[in-house]
Amino acid sequence: MEIIPLSFPLNGLSTLSLDRPLSIAIGHFDGVHRGHQNVIQQAVKAAKDTEMLSAVLTFDPHPKEVLGQGDQYYRCLTPLDDKTELFAELGVDLVFIMRFNLEFAAVSPERFVDEVLRTLKAKQVVVGFDFNFGHRGAGDTEALKRLGAPDIAVHVVEPLFENGRKVSSTYVRESLEKGDLETAEKLLGRPYEISGLVVHGDGRGRTIGFPTANLQFQHPYIAPRLGVYAITAWIGDKSYPGVMNHGMKPTFNKQNVQPVMEAHLFDFEGDIYGKPIRIQFRSFIREERKFSSVDELIKQIEADSNEARNFAGLR
Numbered sequence: 001m002e003i004i005p006l007s008f009p010l011n012g013l014s015t016l017s018l019d020r021p022l023s024i025a026i027g028h029f030d031g032v033h034r035g036h037q038n039v040i041q042q043a044v045k046a047a048k049d050t051e052m053l054s055a056v057l058t059f060d061p062h063p064k065e066v067l068g069q070g071d072q073y074y075r076c077l078t079p080l081d082d083k084t085e086l087f088a089e090l091g092v093d094l095v096f097i098m099r100f101n102l103e104f105a106a107v108s109p110e111r112f113v114d115e116v117l118r119t120l121k122a123k124q125v126v127v128g129f130d131f132n133f134g135h136r137g138a139g140d141t142e143a144l145k146r147l148g149a150p151d152i153a154v155h156v157v158e159p160l161f162e163n164g165r166k167v168s169s170t171y172v173r174e175s176l177e178k179g180d181l182e183t184a185e186k187l188l189g190r191p192y193e194i195s196g197l198v199v200h201g202d203g204r205g206r207t208i209g210f211p212t213a214n215l216q217f218q219h220p221y222i223a224p225r226l227g228v229y230a231i232t233a234w235i236g237d238k239s240y241p242g243v244m245n246h247g248m249k250p251t252f253n254k255q256n257v258q259p260v261m262e263a264h265l266f267d268f269e270g271d272i273y274g275k276p277i278r279i280q281f282r283s284f285i286r287e288e289r290k291f292s293s294v295d296e297l298i299k300q301i302e303a304d305s306n307e308a309r310n311f312a313g314l315r
Helices: 034-050 080-089 109-117 141-148 169-178 181-188 294-311
Strands: 002-006 022-026 053-060 094-099 122-128 153-157 192-199 213-217 227-235 238-247 260-265 276-286
Touching: 022 034, 034 053, 034 122, 034 153, 053 080, 080 094, 109 141, 122 141, 141 153, 169 181, 181 192, 181 276, 213 276, 227 260, 227 294, 238 276, 238 294, 260 276, 276 294
Parallel strands: 002 094, 022 053, 022 122, 053 094, 122 153
Antiparallel strands: 192 213, 192 276, 213 260, 227 238, 227 276, 238 260
């Protein structure tokens, strides 16, 4: 899969050699949830059926972040690197990453179709039913069909539903904020996952018999609610079940601090400081709380670990 950065206006594309027209799925695709996957898969299928190249046109950063429509969009379900990996798994040939800025936000729907889609040699465009484009979102799916005719075919994908509600990035975020990992996993079609580096912590976990890997993240992920979780950790191509605390460590911290994530991996030995790690959140075990003594905390960690082991089928 080839990744091609773009900025508007699309200058310098003469060096882009495309021997076939494109079937393009368009969207920001934060989460790459099942609804997004459906849009992308239909673009990929159309490309295969008609011997076109399949492509995704996505935007970075999030349009609503640039337009000041919500600070929450700074934190994402899938940073750009994660999204492109998921696009590749879906069989996409090309990924166009359009830099979203105020200049691009001012582009009219007509110019978007003429100066972006036609410049990219799009012959088929696949979008979700609620797709909007152009200045102030003036263009909708009907406008896209009208402006694309006669040379660009437009296919609009209807929404998927889970629990009677539309599958959406908002629904995923809300599920994670509640600690409802089961619903989040159904919406995503996979466990929710974050990636980072293992860094040194305060070393207290080792002194009480539960050494932990402290995580530092390079991207502003959406974090699930504070609490204790059963997890699967991936280090390289090996997976390890474990238990994670995401919180303030109130038993030890007396002042306000930033929440941290620290994972205890079952039956793991080795030095992984500075190494990349991927964490899949599998099940919410309990809320974080303050304990009256270290012994009480140790007993609870043992109980949490047993529950996580049961989830992983280790007991």
